């Protein structure tokens with residue numbers, strides 16, 4: 001019996017030494033110490049032994065049972081510690097690794113100039129209106145006092161989609177559409193893309209224009225001067241010189257170009273190449289709305305008056321950032337765009 005116990009002890013300890021995981025340990029625990037386990041069986045059989053053997057064998061068997069139990073507990077603890085160390089190693093976060101750098105984007109210089117221009121006029125009470133890029137001849141020309149035989153049609157090289165259907169050459173048709181659908185007083189601005197057959201350093205076949213219109217009772221040239229001077233001073237600085245120069249547009253009378261002191265040479269007498277020696281740069285066109293335009297939309301020119309203005313946002317952005325080639329805006333060259 002004693003040799004049987006010694007064999008069981010050696011077998012159990014040897015088997016425990018080969019355990020690789022918790023499942024192995026549990027299988028051996030069941031094999032030796034479970035309800036039907038080998039050691040359990042021996043302990044049960046002690047009662048049938050002669051009395052003189054019971055005490056010695058019982059004591060030995062219990063020692064072996066305790067020994068195996070302790071070994072199992074020790075193995076379990078070691079196994080759990082190893083498990084924990086392994087998962088800590090696997091889940092370790094190295095906070096010294098540099099993060100993923102994402103490139104920063106920025107608004108296109110045209111969008112920046114457009115957003116700022118819109119903000120300046122909306123702060124003065126203008127609301128934003130929009131219209132279609134594809135226009136009919138009537139809204140793009142005829143209603144704006146440019147009848148079919150009018151020489152002013154030669155001033156704008158037009159893209160025709162079909163006879164009587166054009167890509168709008170200016171945002172002014174939106175003035176007509178708004179006046180057709182509403183009654184004065186009106187105070188609107190119209191940002192949008194316009195199209196002309198033109199392509200050189202200062203002209204692009206597609207460019208962004210912003211149109212403005214203020215109609216009401218007793219609106220006069222002083223209002224035009226006040227609003228546009230405020231715009232130039234807000235956009236380019238309060239000390240920027242502004243002048244109004246007589247001009248011609250079919251849809252306004254009288255008409256005026258608005259010039260500002262050259263941003264490059266500061267408007268000195270000698271001037272520079274950008275202002276062609278004049279010290280002045282043209283910013284926008286404007287004028288009092290022509291009575292024929294009011295008649296075209298059913299307004300009474302004796303009852304209402306108003307002014308209109310239009311500017312190229314491309315030009316505003318060029319003046320603001322000192323850019324000398326309009327085509328840079330549309331070439332998507334990141335070396336250019338990253339400067340803004």
Ligand SMILES: [Zn+2]
Nearest residue numbers: 262265272275
């Ligand atoms: Zn200059």
